[in-house]
Amino acid sequence: MHVLILGGTTEARRLAELLVGEAGLRVTSSLAGRVAAPRLPPGEVRVGGFGGAQGLAAWLREHHVDALIDATHPFAGTISFNAATAAATAHVPLLALRRPGWVAGVGDDWHPVDSLEQAARVLPGLGERVFLTTGRMGLAAFSGADLAGLWFLVRSVDAPEPPCPARMEVLLDRGPFTLDGEREILRSHGIDVVVTKDSGGWATAPKLVAAREVGVPVVVVRRPPGPEGVTGVATPEEALAWVSLRGEERVARGWSRSSPRT
Numbered sequence: 001m002h003v004l005i006l007g008g009t010t011e012a013r014r015l016a017e018l019l020v021g022e023a024g025l026r027v028t029s030s031l032a033g034r035v036a037a038p039r040l041p042p043g044e045v046r047v048g049g050f051g052g053a054q055g056l057a058a059w060l061r062e063h064h065v066d067a068l069i070d071a072t073h074p075f076a077g078t079i080s081f082n083a084a085t086a087a088a089t090a091h092v093p094l095l096a097l098r099r100p101g102w103v104a105g106v107g108d109d110w111h112p113v114d115s116l117e118q119a120a121r122v123l124p125g126l127g128e129r130v131f132l133t134t135g136r137m138g139l140a141a142f143s144g145a146d147l148a149g150l151w152f153l154v155r156s157v158d159a160p161e162p163p164c165p166a167r168m169e170v171l172l173d174r175g176p177f178t179l180d181g182e183r184e185i186l187r188s189h190g191i192d193v194v195v196t197k198d199s200g201g202w203a204t205a206p207k208l209v210a211a212r213e214v215g216v217p218v219v220v221v222r223r224p225p226g227p228e229g230v231t232g233v234a235t236p237e238e239a240l241a242w243v244s245l246r247g248e249e250r251v252a253r254g255w256s257r258s259s260p261r262t
Contacts (some may be wrong), residue, residue, distance in 0.1 A: 001066040001247050002026045004059075004143035006079055007041065008034075010176075010203055011097050014237040016041035019243060028063070032076070032138070035157050055129060056086035065090075067246050069239055071097040072229070075197055077224045093246050096232040099190035099200040099237045101223060109217040116141035119195050119219045123150060125191030126217045129186065132168075133207060134197050134221065136160035153189050175202035182210035197221045 003019055005012050007029040019025045020042040027043035030050075038047075050056040060068065070083045080096065087094035104110045111126065113119045116138045123130060123142075129151050130140065136156035143163040152168040154160060159170060171185075185207075186190065193209050196204075198220050211218050233239050 003067045005029045005069045006072050013041040026206045053082040053085035057089040057122045060090040068094045074223045096230045101198045101200045107212045111219045131191040131194045139164045179206040182207045194218045
């Protein structure tokens with residue numbers, strides 16, 4: 001079997017490890033190329049786009065892909081819709097590997113919004129020193145004159161490009177993050193409001209615990225809706241089981257075609 005993983009996430013790398021190391025399958029991981037030095041998974045790796053849904057469908061056919069797994073970031077919406085269209089066009093089984101979203105607990109002061117623009121609009125009423133953990137993309141939403149009085153600590157893997165907030169400090173770092181580390185960031189920078197996307201997972205969750213401990217409000221951008229009708233799982237292990245089942249079905253179909261008719 002040849003499995004194509006649309007990756008870039010921790011779960012995608014873990015799945016590639018399982019499929020290559022335990023299942024011994026041919027795996028190609030596709031990375032968007034938005035990070036200068038990504039952590040490469042085992043197996044084959046390609047970087048860059050496919051040219052939309054039709055380009056992806058053509059790639060699936062050309063490279064004889066037997067299963068497609070969308071393990072992209074929960075906010076990488078376009079590729080997920082392209083994957084659904086391409087899989088249907090090329091008649092390739094599709095699975096979505098999505099880590100569960102975060103759920104507010106006792107003591108959390110969360111302010112859910114639907115976009116970065118909405119997050120920017122609610123900030124002036126919540127605080128003045130902002131820990132912005134949404135990455136380097138989309139910073140233009142926080143560059144308006146109405147936010148000129150706010151100060152931003154922007155954390156991202158690579159340095160952001162303009163437009164950016166008028167008053168900001170950049171913290172280049174890559175998760176996973178520790179609770180002690182997040183506590184220190186809030187304390188040393190005098191953070192009084194946090195902005196994050198609901199990316200889910202454990203690697204970036206400590207900031208939520210740290211904010212809860214000191215009563216700092218958190219603006220949480222909800223996930224965008226994904227394509228309908230796509231089978232989804234929450235863990236790489238579940239995705240491995242799904243791929244294994246597809247392999248068994250593939251073998252069964254081959255046996256059926258080669259068996260004499262009775």
